[in-house]
Amino acid sequence: MRRVILAIVGTAAGLVVLLSFKTHSTSAAATPPAAISGTSGTSGTSGTSGQASTPAGSSGGSSSSSSSSSASSSPSSIAGAAKTVTGTAADTIYGPVQVQITVKNGKVTAAQAVQYPQGSPRDQQINSYAIPVLNQEAVSASSASIDAVSEATYTSGGYVTSLQSALDKAAL
Amino acid sequence: MRHNWIMSSTTMAPRHGYLATGAPGPSPAGPPRTQPATVLTVIAAGALAAILLWWHQTPSIHGLGDWLTNAGRLTGLLAGYGVVVLVALMARLPPLERGVGADQLARWHAMGGRYTVCLVVTHALLITWGYAVTAHTGIISQANALLMSYPDVLMATVGALLFVGVGISSARAARRRLRYETWYYLHFYTYLAIALAFSHQFAVGAQFMTSLPARVFWGGLYACVAAAILWYRFVTPARQAARHRMRVISVRREAPGVVSVVIGGRHLQELRAESGQFFRWRFLARGLWWVSSPYSLSAPPEPGRLRITVKALGEHSHALARLRPGTRVLAEGPYGALTSAMRSQRRVLLIAGGVGITPMRALFQTLPARPGDLTLVYRASEPGDVVFRDELERLARARGARLFFVVGRRADLGQDPLSAATLRARIPGLDQHDVYVCGPAGMTSAVIRELRTAGVHRRHIHHESFEF
Numbered sequence: 358m359r360r361v362i363l364a365i366v367g368t369a370a371g372l373v374v375l376l377s378f379k380t381h382s383t384s385a386a387a388t389p390p391a392a393i394s395g396t397s398g399t400s401g402t403s404g405t406s407g408q409a410s411t412p413a414g415s416s417g418g419s420s421s422s423s424s425s426s427s428a429s430s431s432p433s434s435i436a437g438a439a440k441t442v443t444g445t446a447a448d449t450i451y452g453p454v455q456v457q458i459t460v461k462n463g464k465v466t467a468a469q470a471v472q473y474p475q476g477s478p479r480d481q482q483i484n485s486y487a488i489p490v491l492n493q494e495a496v497s498a499s500s501a502s503i504d505a506v507s508e509a510t511y512t513s514g515g516y517v518t519s520l521q522s523a524l525d526k527a528a529l
Numbered sequence: 530m531r532h533n534w535i536m537s538s539t540t541m542a543p544r545h546g547y548l549a550t551g552a553p554g555p556s557p558a559g560p561p562r563t564q565p566a567t568v569l570t571v572i573a574a575g576a577l578a579a580i581l582l583w584w585h586q587t588p589s590i591h592g593l594g595d596w597l598t599n600a601g602r603l604t605g606l607l608a609g610y611g612v613v614v615l616v617a618l619m620a621r622l623p624p625l626e627r628g629v630g631a632d633q634l635a636r637w638h639a640m641g642g643r644y645t646v647c648l649v650v651t652h653a654l655l656i657t658w659g660y661a662v663t664a665h666t667g668i669i670s671q672a673n674a675l676l677m678s679y680p681d682v683l684m685a686t687v688g689a690l691l692f693v694g695v696g697i698s699s700a701r702a703a704r705r706r707l708r709y710e711t712w713y714y715l716h717f718y719t720y721l722a723i724a725l726a727f728s729h730q731f732a733v734g735a736q737f738m739t740s741l742p743a744r745v746f747w748g749g750l751y752a753c754v755a756a757a758i759l760w761y762r763f764v765t766p767a768r769q770a771a772r773h774r775m776r777v778i779s780v781r782r783e784a785p786g787v788v789s790v791v792i793g794g795r796h797l798q799e800l801r802a803e804s805g806q807f808f809r810w811r812f813l814a815r816g817l818w819w820v821s822s823p824y825s826l827s828a829p830p831e832p833g834r835l836r837i838t839v840k841a842l843g844e845h846s847h848a849l850a851r852l853r854p855g856t857r858v859l860a861e862g863p864y865g866a867l868t869s870a871m872r873s874q875r876r877v878l879l880i881a882g883g884v885g886i887t888p889m890r891a892l893f894q895t896l897p898a899r900p901g902d903l904t905l906v907y908r909a910s911e912p913g914d915v916v917f918r919d920e921l922e923r924l925a926r927a928r929g930a931r932l933f934f935v936v937g938r939r940a941d942l943g944q945d946p947l948s949a950a951t952l953r954a955r956i957p958g959l960d961q962h963d964v965y966v967c968g969p970a971g972m973t974s975a976v977i978r979e980l981r982t983a984g985v986h987r988r989h990i991h992h993e994s995f996e997f
Contacts, residue, residue, distance in 0.1 A: 376590065376600060486665070511738075
């Protein structure tokens with residue numbers, strides 16, 4: 358009997374110790390955005406904002422997907438302008454996830470999943486909760502080092518992949 | 530105080546005897562054997578690796594849902610690893626069998642099995658609860674969602690239920706009611722449970738879904754153990770059967786309910802069997818072919834002949850008395866760590882309880898010892914239980930060894946005849962002996978306790994006790 362109690366207590370204690378090591382706020386864990394001013398186009402001082410409109414609340418917006426990528430190649434001379442970049446769609450077994458971000462002065466100011474699995478009621482239920490969380494985390498972290506949403510493991514994986522591709526295109 | 534130790538009348542005259550060369554020392558480099566501590570260390574290291582897998586893949590967690598889910602992931606990883614360890618312990622790996630011993634491996638397997646089944650159940654509950662908290666749904670609906678819409682989880686749940694069932698059937702209370710045959714067959718359902726649960730690890734396991742190296746590592750682990758099982762539990766016995774072609778030579782009744790079976794074959798010396806070891810025997814006769822049972826060699830292995838002695842305790846052992854000469858025999862082995870390799874001191878005490886006399890009888894003949902250095906204490910409940918009396922007395926005479934028969938139930942004797950005080954009194958210099966103990970589990974652990982009290986160091990006590 359003593360061994361049983363020892364096993365139970367030992368396992369529980371071990372779990373608690375391991376989990377507490379990993380419990381800290383997201384901002385500490387996320388990699389701080391590197392000095393972006395040195396890279397393409399946008400020079401140091403942040404000017405007053407230009408266009409800051411982000412197409413929010415799209416549903417399956419095919420229009421926004423066309424506005425991809427050329428941002429990185431051409432050094433835009435408009436300092437401080439916000440630009441919208443859409444990453445390539447990442448495939449998950451439930452469907453593709455595609456993330457669009459708005460970048461200003463080297464930080465992500467808005468993030469939106471323009472495509473995510475909604476095929477089944479289950480997908481809709483999960484992602485109606487998960488997507489806003491992921492969007493919020495992408496903005497806070499300004500990088501792709503965000504936590505997956507526990508229950509939406511696939512969507513999170515696809516989100517992160519697409520987000521990273523968007524960040525790469527925006528040269529962040 | 531009644532003395533119940535009956536010294537065999539013919540000993541105490543030191544004569545030159547068989548194998549009077551008594552030089553103990555480091556055991557000759559025989560086939561490789563692993564130390565128990567090494568095995569446990571390796572198992573612990575593997576568990577650490579599983580935990581590191583989780584550590585590496587988990588950035589950070591916050592909130593109750595995350596805590597529960599990650600605790601569920603950890604227990605799931607450890608359970609998936611534990612299953613591999615449990616199967617490996619039973620794979621009959623020769624270094625493990627020689628170095629740790631089949632009885633100790635079986636005990637580890639039993640303890641680890643109970644722990645792993647608990648891990649499996651805990652994992653399932655924690656994951657369900659954690660997911661429910663994160664998605665702000667009720668537990669029942671979450672469980673339903675997990676079962677229905679997550680790939681392979683339904684199969685894994687069936688596997689988990691099988692594990693629980695096998696675990697329950699192996700509990701002591703259940704074992705008493707079940708026939709050995711039934712329990713034995715039920716236990717094989719664990720293989721099915723493992724197969725069912727395997728795929729969900731990769732399909733929904735957070736640590737494996739997105740990491741190819743992790744999948745390769747984990748899959749490799751499972752593949753290795755599966756290969757070991759195939760090789761050592763199927764291929765090797767088949768090869769040995771073809772090579773040695775063992776058959777029953779004769780069956781002899783030693784005492785009421787006790788039979789000796791002599792088995793012959795070709796190239797038996799290649800087996801490198803030693804006194805004190807046992808084989809797992811499968812007799813190809815009606816009613817006996819379906820299980821292989823362990824019986825120790827009751828005499829040192831001779832060229833072309835192996836002898837076992839069996840007490841009729843159940844259906845199976847009863848049927849052995851009716852074996853016909855010429856019956857084919859499949860033998861796996863040799864197994865067992867209770868050999869002369871364990872010995873480190875000049876003087877040796879052998880303690881045999883009941884049916885434990887069989888390996889001791891073989892060791893009594895071949896353990897290197899000078900006259901006066903070897904003692905055998907044979908404990909039996911009733912005079913009718915004593916077997917090999919003539920053989921033992923002859924050997925004692927020839928080797929100058931001391932032989933004691935201690936007969937009678939403890940209730941009748943009024944006290945424990947193998948108490949620390951009696952042992953010290955009867956066996957001078959007890960703490961400078963190597964002691965080999967073999968008998969029923971209860972008697973063995975009691976004797977070992979008394980030996981430790983009498984000053985024998987744990988390192989010098991070697992024992993084997995089976996609970997089947």
